[in-house]
Amino acid sequence: MTTAPRARKKSAPAPPPQQDEPIIHGDTQTLLRWLIHYWEKLALPTAELSFLAMTQDRREFARWTGKRLNPLVLGCYCYLSTQRADAQRPTSGSPHTMAPVHWHLIFIEPDMQPQSIEVTIAHELIHLADRVNGTPRRHRHHGFDAIAVEEAAITGYSLEELRALLHEEGQRREKARRAARPLRYLYECPHCKKQYPRARRYSQPVSCSSCDKDYNPRFHLRLASLL
Ligand SMILES: [Zn+2]
Ligand SMILES: [Zn+2]
Structure with a gap:
């Protein structure tokens, strides 16, 4: 991310x-x-x-x-x-x-x-x-x-x-x-669908690093489910 x-x-x-x-x-x-x-x-x-x-x-x-x-x-x-x-x-x-x-x-x-x-x-x-x-x-x-x-x-x-x-x-x-720190949150890239399991919620906007090395709101990670 x-x-x-x-x-x-x-x-x-x-x-x-x-x-x-x-x-x-x-x-x-x-x-x-x-x-x-x-x-x-x-x-x-x-x-x-x-x-x-x-x-x-x-x-x-x-x-x-x-x-x-x-x-x-x-x-x-x-x-x-x-x-x-x-x-x-x-x-x-x-x-x-x-x-x-x-x-x-x-x-x-x-x-x-x-x-x-x-x-x-x-x-x-x-x-x-x-x-x-x-x-x-x-x-x-x-x-x-x-x-x-x-x-x-x-x-x-x-x-x-x-x-x-x-x-x-x-x-x-x-x-x-x-x-x-057990994983609780599963985030997902809306574009490539790459998943990012997390122990905590993101406290700031994050985007998919596979889709863009720099922060890019187009690939803003979404909370897909709770683990
Ligand atoms: Zn992506
Ligand atoms: Zn080094």
């Missing part, structure tokens, strides 16, 4: 205070091991490590970025320019003039197999490398695009293996979420 753009809720980003070392919250040992491994493999500049904060806590990541994370997402890289964040607050007498100009914020889902933790870190660091190199890319198709090819090249896993991991972890995540 695609949400109508203006209704999206946003709060001001609140990145962690800057330190000399990267901020790693979660399974520190594992995260740090793969972080260092792929940081070197991607030949990333050491100086950028001071602007890196990584967490396995969704709520903390949402606080840092000021944006709610899609509950099914397994990993996320967010580049935050704090100049922009500061501009939203009153500047008079602000003690934060020494704040860094940018942050590399990374989320890694904790409930995954070890290989998936590894490749997700590699994946998010590819996004970070793109940003550092000034060539940020968007996904064309997760597991099938140029980013996936690069991920296979640096991790040594084949594209098929990466897709299988992505699929398994996606299903596991879906299942865990499902157990916590």
